[in-house]
Amino acid sequence: MSTLENRPNKAVLVIDVQNGVVAGNHERDAVVANINTVVGKARAAGVPVVWIQDAGENRTAGSEPWKIVPELDPREDEPNVQKQWGDSFEETDLESLLAGLKVGSLVVTGAQTDACIRSTLHGAVARGYDALLVSDAHTTEDLSSYGAPAPGAVIAHTNLYWQYHEAPGRSAGTVSAAELSFDQG
Numbered sequence: 001m002s003t004l005e006n007r008p009n010k011a012v013l014v015i016d017v018q019n020g021v022v023a024g025n026h027e028r029d030a031v032v033a034n035i036n037t038v039v040g041k042a043r044a045a046g047v048p049v050v051w052i053q054d055a056g057e058n059r060t061a062g063s064e065p066w067k068i069v070p071e072l073d074p075r076e077d078e079p080n081v082q083k084q085w086g087d088s089f090e091e092t093d094l095e096s097l098l099a100g101l102k103v104g105s106l107v108v109t110g111a112q113t114d115a116c117i118r119s120t121l122h123g124a125v126a127r128g129y130d131a132l133l134v135s136d137a138h139t140t141e142d143l144s145s146y147g148a149p150a151p152g153a154v155i156a157h158t159n160l161y162w163q164y165h166e167a168p169g170r171s172a173g174t175v176s177a178a179e180l181s182f183d184q185g
Contacts (some may be wrong), residue, residue, distance in 0.1 A: 001172055002129055003182070004104040007102050007105075010107060011042075011106055013107070014039065014050070016053065024141065026142065031136065032072065034176075036071065037178070039046030042182060055081055108138070109134045109137035111139050128169075128174070132175055
């Protein structure tokens with residue numbers, strides 16, 4: 001239902017699941033396992049997986065904090081997008097990459113829920129994409145000492161909000177990793 005013409009395909013975005021981003025995050029191991037489930041389902045269905053890495057703060061390209069966590073296994077033939085901003089589309093080649101793959105619908109996983117995940121979801125819908133959030137495949141750090149809600153509450157609120165998000169001609173929503181299907185029928 002995307003508003004992007006001639007873009008019938010889906011892609012999975014794995015956003016910032018890097019050593020220096022998710023170390024110590026809420027339910028980190030379970031979330032990474034769920035991302036692995038999503039990636040496996042996408043690969044089995046021939047759906048492209050796009051790996052996105054943030055090169056901000058202490059995450060310079062090639063450094064240990066910049067690397068994708070060892071439990072995940074990006075393939076050489078899977079696209080990788082480097083970013084500096086929360087919205088994975090900002091000043092990156094993500095849009096041209098997705099256009100080349102005829103992608104109009106995104107399945108979103110990764111970190112941080114209250115920053116890059118939310119920014120990318122909104123950025124996608126604003127650009128005409130459908131955007132499905134995998135409810136148990138995103139995480140965030142504990143920023144409650146700064147006045148933010150506890151991480152579990154941030155994740156739950158984001159899932160609730162995105163489950164009911166609407167925009168003309170575009171779809172949004174949530175699905176668990178176990179319930180996610182790439183069946184076309």
